[in-house]
Amino acid sequence: MNATPENGNGGPDPEQVPEQAPEPSVATTLSVEASAAPLLAQAGPGDDGPNSGEGGEWELLLQKLREWLNQGQLQSFWAQASKPVTLLAALVGVLLVLRIYGALLGAIESLPLVPGLLELAGVVWMVRYGVPKLLRSSEREQLLGGLSKRWKSFRGQG
Missing domain, CATH: 1.10.287 (Helix Hairpins)
Structure with missing residues (x-):
């Protein structure tokens, strides 16, 4: 005997067949075109283009960085920081020598x-x-x- 209840026509009873949820469909398809222009040469924050819209912090940061480099601020910053950078490099060098010396002494000490x-x-x-x-x-x-x-x-x- 058949386990499914039948109506008078030989098919399943419509009241007892569970309804199936409709399959989800893709609402939209997103396509992104590759840009041949380098990142720095793309449109700025005020220009109309693919980067205009919400946000724009990255473009603003790049613009300020370009202005800072064009004003020669990097050279004056390096002139001010050359002594601390030299001291830091010397400190790193001394620490490196001490680490190598300690490792050498440790290797000698490990020998019987x-x-x-x-x-x-x-x-x-x-x-x-x-x-x-x-x-x-x-x-x-x-x-x-x-x-x-x-x-x-x-x-x-x-």
Whole structure:
């Protein structure tokens, strides 16, 4: 037997067939044409064209940027900021050197026995060369005089 109820004609009963929702249709089709003109050469905010309408902030920004570049403001800004830029570049360079130096020391420290051997070499050097110069008063005065002379020449006073 058939599971669908039938009316007298052999077809399904119209009262019991659920209605199907209509399929959605495309309301409009949007087509965008490619522009061969570069972005900076497109129409400004006051011109009638494809960019006129709501918004226009991008065009306004580009216009102000073009005016700023044409007035030579970039050169005066660079002249004012050259010293801070140089200091910033020097700071970045020092930080880079310190990072490389730290990585090199870390690599040496990770090798087995090397840190202990370097520490031993430092102790041997101190005992061999440093202690005899510090024991005698004449050698000590000569060493301290040489260090103070180097310090003054380093500071530009001697």
